[in-house]
Amino acid sequence: MFEARPHYPDYSTAPVQHQFSPYADNGGSVVAIAGEDFVVIGADTRLSAGFSIYTRNQNKLFQLSKTTVLGCSVGLDNEGKGCVYSYDPIGHCEKAKYRAGGSAGALLQPLLDNQIGQKNMEIASKEPISQEKAIATLKDVFISAAERDIYTGDSVSIKVITKDGIKEETFELRKD
Amino acid sequence: MAILTPSFLDDTDHARSPPYSILKSHPLVQKEKCLILWIVLPCRHNGPTPGLLYNFPATQIKPNDYFTHTQVRLITTATSVVVITYKNGVIMAGDLLASYGSLASGVQKLPGMLKVNDNTILGLVGTMQIFSIIDEECLDDGLSLKPKSLYCWLTRIMYQRRSKFDPFWNNIIVAGNQEGKPFLGTVDKLGTAYTDKIICTCFGAHILTPLLRDHLDRNPNMSLEEAKALLEKCMEVLYYRDARSYDKYLLGYIDLDAGVKIEGPFQIKHSWEIAHKEY
Numbered sequence: 001m002f003e004a005r006p007h008y009p010d011y012s013t014a015p016v017q018h019q020f021s022p023y024a025d026n027g028g029s030v031v032a033i034a035g036e037d038f039v040v041i042g043a044d045t046r047l048s049a050g051f052s053i054y055t056r057n058q059n060k061l062f063q064l065s066k067t068t069v070l071g072c073s074v075g076l077d078n079e080g081k082g083c084v085y086s087y088d089p090i091g092h093c094e095k096a097k098y099r100a101g102g103s104a105g106a107l108l109q110p111l112l113d114n115q116i117g118q119k120n121m122e123i124a125s126k127e128p129i130s131q132e133k134a135i136a137t138l139k140d141v142f143i144s145a146a147e148r149d150i151y152t153g154d155s156v157s158i159k160v161i162t163k164d165g166i167k168e169e170t171f172e173l174r175k176d
Numbered sequence: 177m178a179i180l181t182p183s184f185l186d187d188t189d190h191a192r193s194p195p196y197s198i199l200k201s202h203p204l205v206q207k208e209k210c211l212i213l214w215i216v217l218p219c220r221h222n223g224p225t226p227g228l229l230y231n232f233p234a235t236q237i238k239p240n241d242y243f244t245h246t247q248v249r250l251i252t253t254a255t256s257v258v259v260i261t262y263k264n265g266v267i268m269a270g271d272l273l274a275s276y277g278s279l280a281s282g283v284q285k286l287p288g289m290l291k292v293n294d295n296t297i298l299g300l301v302g303t304m305q306i307f308s309i310i311d312e313e314c315l316d317d318g319l320s321l322k323p324k325s326l327y328c329w330l331t332r333i334m335y336q337r338r339s340k341f342d343p344f345w346n347n348i349i350v351a352g353n354q355e356g357k358p359f360l361g362t363v364d365k366l367g368t369a370y371t372d373k374i375i376c377t378c379f380g381a382h383i384l385t386p387l388l389r390d391h392l393d394r395n396p397n398m399s400l401e402e403a404k405a406l407l408e409k410c411m412e413v414l415y416y417r418d419a420r421s422y423d424k425y426l427l428g429y430i431d432l433d434a435g436v437k438i439e440g441p442f443q444i445k446h447s448w449e450i451a452h453k454e455y
Contacts, residue, residue: 022341
């Protein structure tokens with residue numbers, strides 16, 4: 001049926017129907033890298049919705065026990081080795097050595113495959129990754145993510161889990 | 177298959193509202209062998225329908241249209257609330273306008289901020305219905321909630337209602353004195369919650385957050401007077417730029433020493449001289 005009458009929204013006496021979606025994407029990325037006797041996890045601290053940044057210092061890492069941090073699920077296994085468990089909305093669960101997730105997950109995982117996993121390399125180092133190299137790589141990939149992903153930025157909060165406990169540090173990212 | 181046009185009806189004045197009974201009684205429709213092609217041919221545009229009471233803008237109101245569900249209801253709303261932490265507390269500003277869509281429905285009777293107890297104030301943006309819920313469930317229970325506890329409780333209430341698909345259409349801001357430290361947190365209709373040193377809602381989130389972040393970076397330890405002056409400037413910027421704002425505002429603050437105060441209404445000094453300037 002055609003409506004020939006002009007429509008004046010401001011004068012309408014009909015009830016206004018508001019669309020309600022119970023979901024929101026608040027962005028943010030998390031990266032975890034496991035080594036022989038340690039595991040390092042980092043998450044950015046930006047909380048956003050669309051083009052608005054709600055806050056620049058939102059913590060996204062939660063300590064569950066002395067040797068476990070939830071971001072991706074990260075910790076030391078019962079042999080004291082570093083391990084990363086990832087779990088996604090579909091239900092896919094996997095134990096891994098390194099993982100990137102969140103808004104820049106698709107951007108960072110291939111980078112980790114290359115830098116940490118050394119996939120498809122003819123001369124791959126057999127040496128397990130050192131703690132310093134893991135932290136440096138983690139910082140590098142967050143810098144890269146902040147460059148291209150508007151939902152990742154402000155700063156990264158990093159937690160390093162070893163048998164001696166959890167060390168924390170923050171690392172500043174670009175804030176635009 | 178036949179096509180019926182309005183020409184089979186003798187009363188063309190009814191073209192605005194199809195007389196369903198006449199259509200239904202048509203033999204072809206009854207045999208379900210007909211495609212009804214209804215072309216509305218109003219005899220005149222924008223005017224009253226002959227023989228009917230003039231009902232501008234010609235929409236029908238049925239009693240059941242209102243208050244059927246949270247998502248379909250008349251809402252009066254308060255708009256931008258601006259909150260910042262200063263050296264010795266938290267300060268909140270909000271104008272006194274209650275809007276009904278884009279229609280300003282006057283100075284609101286309920287303020288957009290309320291004192292909860294001696295260490296907490298609450299800022300509310302959105303529908304005014306949640307006032308009564310907070311009033312009943314939290315203000316009258318004789319307990320003195322700390323701001324963090326109230327904030328935490330509100331995140332659960334808001335998230336529960338969004339999960340029932342019947343959300344409270346609000347942004348709630350909790351400001352207070354949490355064991356001698358300024359506390360500022362907010363929760364929206366989805367249960368998304370965060371704490372920060374600056375919280376602005378609605379249009380203020382777009383034009384005032386950058387201004388305030390910049391200001392707080394330069395001067396992280398503002399005095400109460402500096403904070404009041406800053407918020408006055410904010411309300412002025414908002415009044416010039418936000419169509420749904422008003423030139424009178426309230427200030428609510430929690431000073432770690434002086435306690436909770438809600439002051440105002442204050443009048444924004446504004447000038448539209450520039451609009452009359454000839455170049």
